[in-house]
Amino acid sequence: DGGITQSPKYLFRKEGQNVTLSCEQNLNHDAMYWYRQDPGQGLRLIYYSQIVNDFQKGDIAEGYSVSREKKESFPLTVTSAQKNPTAFYLCASLGGGGVFDNEQFFGPGTRLTVL
Amino acid sequence: SQQGEEDPQALSIQEGENATMNCSYKTSINNLQWYRQNSGRGLVHLILIRSNEREKHSGRLRVTLDTSKKSSSLLITASRAADTASYFCATVSRAGSYQLTFGKGTKLSVIP
Numbered sequence: 001d002g003g004i005t006q007s008p009k010y011l012f013r014k015e016g017q018n019v020t021l022s023c024e025q026n027l028n029h030d031a032m033y034w035y036r037q038d039p040g041q042g043l044r045l046i047y048y049s050q051i052v053n054d055f056q057k058g059d060i061a062e063g064y065s066v067s068r069e070k071k072e073s074f075p076l077t078v079t080s081a082q083k084n085p086t087a088f089y090l091c092a093s094l095g096g097g098g099v100f101d102n103e104q105f106f107g108p109g110t111r112l113t114v115l
Numbered sequence: 116s117q118q119g120e121e122d123p124q125a126l127s128i129q130e131g132e133n134a135t136m137n138c139s140y141k142t143s144i145n146n147l148q149w150y151r152q153n154s155g156r157g158l159v160h161l162i163l164i165r166s167n168e169r170e171k172h173s174g175r176l177r178v179t180l181d182t183s184k185k186s187s188s189l190l191i192t193a194s195r196a197a198d199t200a201s202y203f204c205a206t207v208s209r210a211g212s213y214q215l216t217f218g219k220g221t222k223l224s225v226i227p
Contacts, residue, residue, distance in 0.1 A: 004157075031213055042119075042203060042219040043158075050213050058214075090157055094213065103148060104205075104215060106157030 004107035023091035031094040032074040119218030136221040138204030
């Protein structure tokens, strides 16, 4: 089965805690993305990575961190500095050639709730 | 920043009717894509239209692009209850090579 997996599906965090969301893909895609979606809203880009060991901030990177040590994996850490982290988080990947010719493939999402 | 703006925000139709959703954007683009999201799930790509194309079809989907008006429309013909979902447009600018900018979406409800 080719695709993108995200875990966990639901995550609860106490205030002041860091949490890490997992994203794995077996599509052999170079580029990977993290988006945040709030209720009734579109997707906002947190971070993206075009290649291993490289990543770029998106529109709302404050309070988040990422790593890209392997092509298949792009974990997102939500730090305690993120003041309003309750949201639905989506990971995506993109094949070679950039977005000029390719679609993004999305994982099923992780719903993070701060208690 | 969000470039695409979908209209309407919500749309409710009877099964069998056509559904039309519009997307307006602000800056020049290389291509525009439409995605579908079922409630609580990830997005699924539907169709991509390039800036030099005016219309594209895929099954029951028809997408138009008017770069002079900076707008696109998605038409779903003969809608089914299974088409109930949120639909998002996403734009790719000429300057950016790896980023998509998503709108806020249109929530479509198809009543059986």
